Amino acid sequence: PPVEGDFPTTLPYSNLWAHTVNTNGNYEITLNNTWGVIDSKLAVYLDGELTEVLATNFTAGNKGSAKNTVLASKYPSNKDLKFVYRVTYVRDEKTNDKVVVYYKSTTGTIEVATPDGGVKYCKYPEWSPEIEYGSPTNKIVFYQGFHFKHTGWATKGDSPKLNGDWSPWTKLSVAEESSIACPGNHLMDSAGTKPNAHLEPMNISEVEGLGSPMEKMHITYTPEWGKWGGRKYTPKITPWNKISHMQYAFVDVIPDYTGKFFTDKDDISHLTQSARDAVNGAGSLNVSPNVFDPGAAFSAYGGTNAFMTEYNEMCKKYPYVKPIASLGGWSRSAFFRDAAQPNKIDHFVKRCIDFIREFNFAGVDIDWEFPCSRRDADLVDNKNDLGTPRAADDEEVLFTNLMKALRGALDKAGQEDGKYYFLSCAIVSGKTHIQKSGIGVWHPTCDFISYMTYDVHGAFDPISNHQSYLFQNTSEPLAETNPQDNAMSIKDLIDYVTKTYGVPANKLTVGAPFYSRGWSGIFMPSSGWPTNMPGLYVRTTIDPSASETKGCSAPGTMDGGRGAGVLPLHHLNKLIKGENVSVRTLDMNGPANPHAGTILKGSDFQYYYDEAAQAPYLYNQTAGIFYTFEDERSVETKCQWIVDNNLAGLISWDIAMDDYGIDMHSSEATSAYPTLYQAEHLLTSVIFDKFKANSLRLNYLNKIARR
Template structure:
């Protein structure tokens, strides 16, 4: 249904079929010889391109492009609004000696009555011109609604195109052959940070997952919209009996700040919905649960309760215009007490049991069935995915061999594999196993896997199709303190600080312990720096550590200044992972940079994986210190910015022309 319309002096001349339609984002390309058209006519083109978000969905998107002097602009149908049949006078057109053409100029219509060169405008003061003003009776007969455009474009009267505000449709860029799925965290707007969806590079990602949607008891039967009602946070998960009589429902975490209607200074959900509308090719997906909101998954999946929860999930994505659900149950069968030092609203998973392998399987199967049914009713395809930990111990209990067919993609969180919860330094995300790693000390239970070993394990053991797996890329660091050269020397002299044991006891009850200072830490401390701060250290600049959220837990390292000139940058060639080490202060940071993410992206391509999932878009480096007073004051005018690692992934995953030509030949068969 894609067409190219040719206009001469604003009048429709002919309609051509488009001869090129791109693979998965939709574009059109025609080579049209201009010599076939009269040289004294103004020549313009309008593309009408119809395509879908995804091969599986029937959700069609139609976009109009208007070509003016070689520049492609976006246009939109008039939506039923009647436009004047006569265009505005155009100073770039030489109307010549032709007569009879009517144009609109400064509130009146004029008929061309003599030679008119470029810039020869109609006159309204009675002076002679190549134009004659229409009489009052003629003006009345036109019944002009007052809407005009430079080119009258359309296939019939009153079917013109009007210029589209670029805020209406964006993201019409190069197709991506692989997925880059990322999260936009609602709490990115809190405290000293002012990151909301309008800042993200939506033209360089494929899926934007809303993090996170609560999985909580449904006390009201409605989605939470009262900013003063925090009953869903104050109820204790530890106090709830197994198979609680309460129904469980998805809900927005912080509605008071998420919706502009409730007075939030940073209307997060409002911006999210607006950006989804502007970029219809990015799939908006609701991520349910997360680290602090997974306690009630086991209740939601109980017999007799699961149907209610699943229907509420369907209601939720319909309500908020999502195209799918991502289950972030962290983690089935894994018991964890709430960490109230780091997050006073953390629910933990204090009632987790081994039966959750089956509950998780039942939940995924019920969601898949319900999403398919809803898709049939709504005429579109709804996606289902999950994000799961990459540790081998968890995988053995996950039941993935049964439920993986329900998923469109499975995201292994191949980050946080190591951190200050371990006694020895290591990489938190690494592509290959370094043969120098002393595994008996660093990985005594064989739980940690390199990405390469992980993919081999799940595909050969459980038959998970490799082309539905995404692997993780962290846009942040984890770090240790108390790392000094041992008497026996470094494990490998070329990688000082790596695989070294801390001389500090891990922290308890809010003490900082062996964690490195992190600008995004609270309570326990974890050595979390966003990429922008890591790059400042690499450049030799200092980073000041402070408590960002004044209503949250105090940063145990607040007041620390990290001296950039004291840090050295190192790259582990065997593992394909970078790190920073300050030998003077004994501080070690493991993170991801342009080099490692480019290698990881190429490995994904070479091994036919689905793509990469990143955590999270707000911690990518977009050239602004989002924790500074400058960022806070700049927020109202701060809009889309380029993001460093996102751009690296996009450059690797975007479709190349040879591949597109092949895909399009297949599409035309």
């Protein structure tokens, strides 16, 4: 029998969807993105009435998805059948504030009511004097006890009239009013306790505090340094209603001299001192993740910790978006090998657990770049870069031990806290690294594994190429462009990892860059050109100060001291539209942009799309400048491939470089900051449209139709 209080007796409100398929005599009901829930059950409704409550089953090895299977013959075929998941999220750990969300199966209509399934509301809203209704639409509104239909041109303040005077609104007849079946008496709800029973039907893309209808994951990073320089990007600008996981970039991994939560990320004195100590082998340092102060007041333009405070605020408003603490990153991976040593690993893991509990993270992402890969610090590009100067092949074992220790500690903490903490990692997509990473051993510890399928090629290579590509172009001269057999297309990467190491495809995400990489000195050769696409696979003129294995960088508005041709999507789109882009030094406190002062003229660039690789690029043949990037077409194709091949989803770097409609160097980037909250992001919106539940449903139905 149904458990009292778990579900309402009649079908609850839901504009969110689970996915139900009738196959082989069974109903299969699936709900993705359930990480961190504290409670979940499945109910069956026949003709709108509660019939049965079932325990929720989770997919093996992955509590991020719920899946139930029931016999189709168990329920009468002549009744309206709906399955409903009831999920409880914690909005605020400290106050134990919770939100209950219902996810209905994809069949049938969606009723209008409150999110908790209790009070019924009329689906038509009150007339508002702040809305420009404009041309007649027959839209129905409620005003002074009656419903009116929009039948004439209405400007702001044009209200319905009750005295017979002409108005753009026509009062509904008694019969029409009766057909609406508005609950209550318009002044009280059906329970007789709450004034105003008129609400707009909820739209999940606009409502805070409800669940995400995405069936695949879109995991993105929000970079803490995005608030600096000309961008002024902070979490409130992010469209949280269109992502599933938000990774905080980055939590430093540093030696811990005090054992206390006090160190600020922007104070690098401990890092530089630790780097000297580590090189000299001085002392036996404990290693812990760095910690931020969440109590600092939010300021739009300043305050070292303002970013973290705002991040916490948005996490509470969107409890279905999973906040992830990403540890390490490109410039902060030097001390992972210390953290994973046998005499330090317990201390480090405990600090990680303390950290995610303190700041209400849903899990940990290890961004060790990269185990077994030695790299000197690049102080030209970033004076605070630590590199990985002590990396060695023993890090395959160290990394494996670290992932196992974290998985065990997270499971134990989850049992104690009544929730599920998850573990992920972001790793490079090169074959050599994959072979050294030990993925065949540690992949069961992860809820998902993110392959950074961007920066595959760049000005660190001597030949122009795509930085992220879905398929291998057979025209590519691999002996020259990929002499170490390390770069792979996304398809080849997934085939290699799944077939060689047995990693399930539904545990893997692949990457999309929201920025470019670029070369200069790309001039068409008179002969020996391997493809009919201008500028692609062309050897750059060699930088006199570099070796023959490196190309020349193109100008980039996001470049530091070492040029890389990094343009955010907004600037790339300006070039595509024929507009100009001025290259400046973005962060006045950082290294000078080597191309500062350059004016890129959009009229000089031609857009190309490589159909074989499914990747776009821009090429200025006269100046020899080449940019490789991701656009709407390529990311949509990539998302569809992810859906068709049952991958977990997509990871993007980074949300601050998606096109949110402003020039980062203009006055808009500062003066208009408050108006940019929840701004539209071009590629994020494309990903959301491909991954949201009803899109996947249509894909499934189209496949069935083609069969």
